[in-house]
Amino acid sequence: MRGSLRKENRHIFSHIVLLLWTFVVLFPIWVLVINSFKTRLTIYENPFWIPKTWEFSNYTTVLRDGDFFTYFKNSFFVVSISLVLVTLLASLAGYALARYKSRIGTIIYYFFIAGMMIPIKIASIKLLEIMRALGLLNTIYALPPIYVAMGLPVGVFILTTFIRELPEDLYEAAIIDGASSGKIYSMIILPLIRPALATTAIYNLIPFWNDLWFPLIFINNERHKTLLLGVTRLFGQYQTDWSKVLAVLTLSAIPVLVLYLAMSSQFIKGVTAGSVKG
Amino acid sequence: MRIKHSRHFPWLLYLAPALLVYTVFMAFPLIDSLRLSLFSGNNQVTRVFVGLDNFKRLFTDPEISTRYWGAFFNTWKFFFVHFIVQNGLGIFFAVLLTQETMKGRQIYQTIIFIPTTFAVLITGYLWKLMLNPVWAGDFLVSIGLPFLKHPYLGDTNTALWAVSLVSCWQWLGIPTMMFVAALRNINVELLEAARLEGAGSVKTFWYIKLPLIKPIVGIVAVLTFVNNFNAFDIVFAMENVNGAPEYSTDLIGTLFYRYGIAGQHPIGIPDAGLGAAIATITFLLLMVLVIPTLRQTQRGA
Numbered sequence: 001m002r003g004s005l006r007k008e009n010r011h012i013f014s015h016i017v018l019l020l021w022t023f024v025v026l027f028p029i030w031v032l033v034i035n036s037f038k039t040r041l042t043i044y045e046n047p048f049w050i051p052k053t054w055e056f057s058n059y060t061t062v063l064r065d066g067d068f069f070t071y072f073k074n075s076f077f078v079v080s081i082s083l084v085l086v087t088l089l090a091s092l093a094g095y096a097l098a099r100y101k102s103r104i105g106t107i108i109y110y111f112f113i114a115g116m117m118i119p120i121k122i123a124s125i126k127l128l129e130i131m132r133a134l135g136l137l138n139t140i141y142a143l144p145p146i147y148v149a150m151g152l153p154v155g156v157f158i159l160t161t162f163i164r165e166l167p168e169d170l171y172e173a174a175i176i177d178g179a180s181s182g183k184i185y186s187m188i189i190l191p192l193i194r195p196a197l198a199t200t201a202i203y204n205l206i207p208f209w210n211d212l213w214f215p216l217i218f219i220n221n222e223r224h225k226t227l228l229l230g231v232t233r234l235f236g237q238y239q240t241d242w243s244k245v246l247a248v249l250t251l252s253a254i255p256v257l258v259l260y261l262a263m264s265s266q267f268i269k270g271v272t273a274g275s276v277k278g
Numbered sequence: 279m280r281i282k283h284s285r286h287f288p289w290l291l292y293l294a295p296a297l298l299v300y301t302v303f304m305a306f307p308l309i310d311s312l313r314l315s316l317f318s319g320n321n322q323v324t325r326v327f328v329g330l331d332n333f334k335r336l337f338t339d340p341e342i343s344t345r346y347w348g349a350f351f352n353t354w355k356f357f358f359v360h361f362i363v364q365n366g367l368g369i370f371f372a373v374l375l376t377q378e379t380m381k382g383r384q385i386y387q388t389i390i391f392i393p394t395t396f397a398v399l400i401t402g403y404l405w406k407l408m409l410n411p412v413w414a415g416d417f418l419v420s421i422g423l424p425f426l427k428h429p430y431l432g433d434t435n436t437a438l439w440a441v442s443l444v445s446c447w448q449w450l451g452i453p454t455m456m457f458v459a460a461l462r463n464i465n466v467e468l469l470e471a472a473r474l475e476g477a478g479s480v481k482t483f484w485y486i487k488l489p490l491i492k493p494i495v496g497i498v499a500v501l502t503f504v505n506n507f508n509a510f511d512i513v514f515a516m517e518n519v520n521g522a523p524e525y526s527t528d529l530i531g532t533l534f535y536r537y538g539i540a541g542q543h544p545i546g547i548p549d550a551g552l553g554a555a556i557a558t559i560t561f562l563l564l565m566v567l568v569i570p571t572l573r574q575t576q577r578g579a
Contacts, residue, residue, distance in 0.1 A: 099287060
């Protein structure tokens with residue numbers, strides 16, 4: 001028994017497989033980073049190994065090109081406002097749906113949930129028309145409404161489920177004390193649902209930050225481009241200079257990557273939250 | 279107590295903001311896009327009802343129908359590669375990562391998920407360089423791997439495979455983590471009982487683990503389907519919106535963009551009706567395939 005257990009513990013096969021995949025994942029990232037410190041020509045010399053002389057000029061050029069900061073600022077603004085709104089609206093709706101149990105409530109709940117399975121891209125033709133009518137075309141303000149709508153199904157799902165599981169006594173005491181529903185929401189519910197709010201935000205962070213489609217079809221104005229849309233422009237501009245392209249890509253990947261590495265378990269929990277109960 | 283609370287509870291007030299945004303910017307545009315597939319013209323002024331004419335053009339116009347069926351079958355291929363490679367590897371890695379006694383599981387998990395945090399555009403551009411034979415080709419030949427020097431993205435036989443596999447590389451993290459979460463929920467005593475009965479790891483997986491995580495397998499299948507049937511970014515980054523070379527990587531997503539949003543080269547005037555027709559078919563296809571899959575797999579979940 002002991003012998004067999006020890007044998008099992010080593011898991012040599014599993015380690016070999018997973019190390020192989022680790023290599024498959026990390027190798028392109030290694031290539032990305034080291035080559036961003038080469039020059040237009042030295043990039044062809046020793047493609048998979050560190051540069052002979054480390055060249056920082058790619059980064060300084062990209063960063064000195066003022067547009068990069070504009071793009072970054074735009075993305076940051078769009079994503080933060082969308083995340084705040086989606087968590088706020090989803091928590092209000094979740095509170096209502098969890099507390100008010102009725103036939104119509106159930107129907108509305110499923111109306112929201114249906115959105116989890118439908119890609120909003122299909123609605124692009126009409127969305128384009130709506131944004132044009134609202135005068136939001138070519139501005140970053142066209143994006144938050146769509147991202148909020150896109151994030152609500154999962155948000156409502158996560159928050160309704162979470163609030164439903166809060167103990168009933170919580171409300172009873174507050175109602176006896178004469179607390180209004182608004183007070184119950186802000187003083188009791190909100191502090192308790194913080195983990196679910198975080199999950200909702202994390203779940204939506206990657207699709208919002210990494211969305212290319214809607215900026216691409218809505219925005220053609222340099223000053224309103226998001227980071228990724230800006231990257232497509234810089235890609236065209238530096239096309240003959242891959243080392244600069246790689247510097248742009250590295251800079252664009254860093255924000256989410258750093259955030260992810262700092263809190264990977266929350267990230268993974270957030271991403272699986274849409275499908276796994278509890 | 280609850281009854282009293284409910285009566286004075288202005289629940290509609292709490293629901294209204296979310297309901298409004300969701301209806302105006304998702305539900306309504308979606309349904310109205312379906313309606314627009316029966317019209318021609320690009321704005322309210324020039325719009326005329328044309329019945330099923332857009333669909334007729336999509337399927338009978340020699341140029342358009344060739345493109346549509348090309349993109350349609352490419353999208354299915356793209357989906358199947360994900361279904362087999364991405365989800366297959368995902369479930370395999372998840373089984374390995376849920377071995378209680380294995381060390382370093384957390385680190386492997388963190389690494390597997392890294393590409394998923396990248397934007398598809400970044401992944402696409404990066405792999406475009408990686409697969410460029412002019413860049414590393416000579417080096418690969420010099421270290422004895424000449425078969426790796428091939429213009430994978432320029433060859434109509436390999437381009438779609440290359441693009442699909444890069445996309446799998448990117449998204450593998452999501453099914454893996456979903457399967458890990460599902461496998462963790464399996465009762466340990468059940469697995470212990472199977473082990474005592476003498477079931478090997480393959481048998482345990484096939485007869486115990488897989489049936490128990492069927493609901494998640496269903497969700498992952500649906501998500502793979504939904505996400506790949508409107509994929510766009512990866513082809514945009516690695517090839518272009520025309521699905522180069524020679525439309526061999528053209529997907530429904532890129533076709534929709536060209537016809538409905540950007541306008542076909544060289545005229546450049548978008549055809550909203552045709553775009554809406556493409557969207558409508560995709561929507562119906564999703565309904566027809568997603569609902570039965572969920573029915574099948576979510577029973578009792």
